[in-house]
Amino acid sequence: MLVISEQDARALVSVEDAIAVVEKSFAAMARGFARNYPVVRELVGYQDAVYGVKTGCDTSAPLLGLKAGGYWPHNLAKGLTNHQSSTVLFDPETGRASALVSANYLTGVRTGAASAIATKYLSRPDSSVLGIIGTGVQSAYQLRATLAVRPVRTVYAWDPSPENLVTFGRTVAELGLAYAPQTDCQAVAANADILITVTPSQRALVEKSWVRPGTHISAMGADTKGK
Incomplete structure (x- = not known):
């Protein structure tokens, strides 16, 4: 074997x-x-x-x-x-x-790939601002996979843990991108061309009114009933 x-x-x-x-x-x-x-x-x-x-x-x-x-x-x-x-x-x-x-x-890389494929076919080709809600371990995979299919230059992010935001920010900086950590989800959603949610939350974190027309959303954390 x-x-x-x-x-x-x-x-x-x-x-x-x-x-x-x-x-x-x-x-x-x-x-x-x-x-x-x-x-x-x-x-x-x-x-x-x-x-x-x-x-x-x-x-x-x-x-x-x-x-x-x-x-x-x-x-x-x-x-x-x-x-x-x-x-x-x-x-x-x-x-x-x-x-x-x-x-x-x-x-991790397979989950990032699945999101990137949706982004590749459904987002605007010139999308340059990525928003990520939830910056745990999976967020780095999502970021790298998105970069493989879209010309991202700026990353907005939110997480309930300040430590997670700092750790994720190091990854963003290593990739040479601008980083804009936020204290609420609304700012992330409002600025994003591509919005990825990577959280097991059992409650809604994004309101429809926050999202601009044409924004692509990959809800990667919603993988089981109730999330």
Whole structure:
């Protein structure tokens, strides 16, 4: 069995690679060659964790596999990220396990790629101002993926945690972009050409009246019922 570490995954798959293969996968799904199977998502009853299994197959590749993992909210105190994922691939010819892949980075870059594909086809080509609501770990993936498809020059951002805003600001600065952290969501939404929400919030954070006509929105945090 092939084993791919986090370090290997980062070295092997770029943001641009992820965008290309995720777009190919979406097209395969639209043509009926690929499908996702029902998702398992449950409370563990230990460490306040949420555990899930996501599976699927693409017969045009062909690829068959699953991703298992979830959210362990106390991991940061242990020096680990709260989201943990591992992927197992199977030989579609025989069903035998063929690879074990550490998938924390790949989950992040895949989520960024999905957003970037929507941005690529639905936002204005000259969009240069990115607004991000929620600046946790996933926000850096969203930023880098958006930069791969649009000429972003300025980033507005909001997060309930000032520390998150500062950390995200370092990433923005490293990429040579102007950074405008905000104390409320309205300023972010009102200035954005592209607005990305990356938060598990159970309440609305953006009002329709704040958003300018023509703004593209990717609601990446709203991935389960109630968010």
